Amino acid sequence: VIALQEFAPPIRVPTPVFAAAGLESVRRIFVDQPVETLEANQLVFFEGDPARHVYQLVEGVVRLCRLMPDGRRAVIGFVFPTQMLGIPSHKSYPHSAEAVTGIRLRRSRRTQLDQLIAEDLTLTQKLLAMVCEELSAAQEQLLLLGRKTAQERLATFLIWLTEKLDHNGHPNEVVLPLTRQDIADHLGVTVETVSRTIKKLKQFGAISLPEPNRLIIEDWALLGRLAGDTDAPPAWAS
Amino acid sequence: VIALQEFAPPIRVPTPVFAAAGLESVRRIFVDQPVETLEANQLVFFEGDPARHVYQLVEGVVRLCRLMPDGRRAVIGFVFPTQMLGIPSHKSYPHSAEAVTGIRLRRSRRTQLDQLIAEDLTLTQKLLAMVCEELSAAQEQLLLLGRKTAQERLATFLIWLTEKLDHNGHPNEVVLPLTRQDIADHLGVTVETVSRTIKKLKQFGAISLPEPNRLIIEDWALLGRLAGDTDAPPAWAS
DNA sequence: CGTTGAATTGATACTGGTCAATTCTAGTGG
DNA sequence: CCACTAGAATTGACCAGTATCAATTCAACG
DSSP: OOOOOOOSOOOOOOOOOOOHHHHHHHHHHHTTOOEEEEOTTOEEEOTTSBOOEEEEEEESOEEEEEEOTTSOEEEEEEEOTTOEESOSSOSBOSSEEEESSOEEEEEEEHHHHHHHHHHOHHHHHHHHHHHHHHHHHHHHHHHHHHHOOHHHHHHHHHHHHHHHSOOTTOTTEEEOOSOHHHHHHHHTSOHHHHHHHHHHHHHHTSEEEEETTEEEESOHHHHHHHHTSSSOOOTTOO | OOOOOOOSOOOOOOOOOOOHHHHHHHHHHHTTOOEEEEOTTOEEEOTTSBOOEEEEEEESOEEEEEEOTTSOEEEEEEEOTTOEESOSSOSBOSSEEEESSOEEEEEEEHHHHHHHHHHOHHHHHHHHHHHHHHHHHHHHHHHHHHHOOHHHHHHHHHHHHHHHSOOTTOTTEEEOOSOHHHHHHHHTSOHHHHHHHHHHHHHHTSEEEEETTEEEESOHHHHHHHTTSSSOOOTTOO
16 A cells, blocks of 8 residues: 655645643654655545554645445545644454555554553544544534535635644635545545536636636635635625 | 432433443442432533533533533533543633433543552553544534535434434334524524424434434434535435 | 424425546656 | 647536425324
8 A cells, every 4th residue: 555656746734733631642642653645636545444554644645535335525634744644443444445645654563552542641632632533523514514605615715724734824825636526526526516606706706716726815805705614694695 | 410310211322332441440430439420411520610520421412511601501422331531631611511301320530530640550551542532523613614505414313313222123213302592503503493403304314203202213324324424416406 | 183393395496526637736757 | 849639627508406496284282
């Protein structure tokens, strides 16, 4: 599964704020593990595989997917550097993990993690906090998929993604590492709808895309209203 | 928020299997706490409220909801007896909790839970396992909401619910504690669609409903195929 | 019984999906 | 440096699955 190779544009993201104590514990899991490299679209692990490892992403972006037998795909989340891959406390992976861009990551044996959990309270607390955070994010996404329109989904997602990704000095501008298909499968719509909806957001003046993968948020407040999380959306926004 | 009152049909569910050690730890949180009673549709806590307590459900069913400012609602999950309410590790509740039926529950202060987490490794491990379980369930639901048709959603949900609820000796028969609106908001469709889709499932012979709230699963295999989690769905199932 | 909210049913509208064609973009090799 | 290619993205025409709106029907309860 692991390959060495130069790879796509190095995606950089800001380091999330971690409780210092917990961070140190998590680092302990992966310290001394060599950094492995995967190119875009390679598989880290597959849904249903026995969960023998956990990973920490060092660089790049990973998507987590669930598949239906007929090929329908849901991208249930994305993983950014410093975050862990491979949920603790499961015999098999409940989803696949694939490199969106070229990635670098560290690997650790589940048996070793289990041992650390068995003795290190601080680590276990930190893991609990991290999983709780992910659970909240998933629940937020349930609201999006269950009740938001395509336009609200896109607006919500673009805000979220822009806040996650690094800006290289330009606070309103990001290079999207994802394809339209990834976005579509994450938002529960089709690529065509993603395309058309992005066009509408452009026409509203909320965003602009000098090239298909360079996003500039022109009007945060407007985009926020279009996301539907606030009352009083602009009446003309249909 | 708390009221005493006799209440709706006592919903019974089978006790989930817990790791014995972990269960004991969890019980410690709530032991000696009085059992409180709420009637149907009363609020346990509200989205955004400071998270001062955690709860353990003793009897009945609770729904967890997220709301949009314009009133759209997503039921992000249901809670059954022995399960905990109120995610650890958050300053405010990220969702509301409402009694679906009359319920009985125990309450414990968050400060007390935090203290237990700070010293009891076994408890923290158990909580971690429980939250991981919930996360997997949420991700499953993301697939449902993102990629399944209304028919697949209903079939999936009815199987899941029937496995959760107690059968009183009739293995294929349950009394639904939920309204059509609860189901609709959980599956991301409207009440009308729930109604029509249930009718279709009846016509296929997968289920029957002698009364609107008494569900009998007539053909598990068929309902399973209609849920879409298997290949080779019946061709006539449109 | 009569009342009220839940559930069902029907008619119609519309969002977003499907299918097909075209354009764009980033590589690749001459 | 410039075609050529393959996959990604866009666009258009049309359609299907659900939503919406409105009207009954049903069931529980006083």
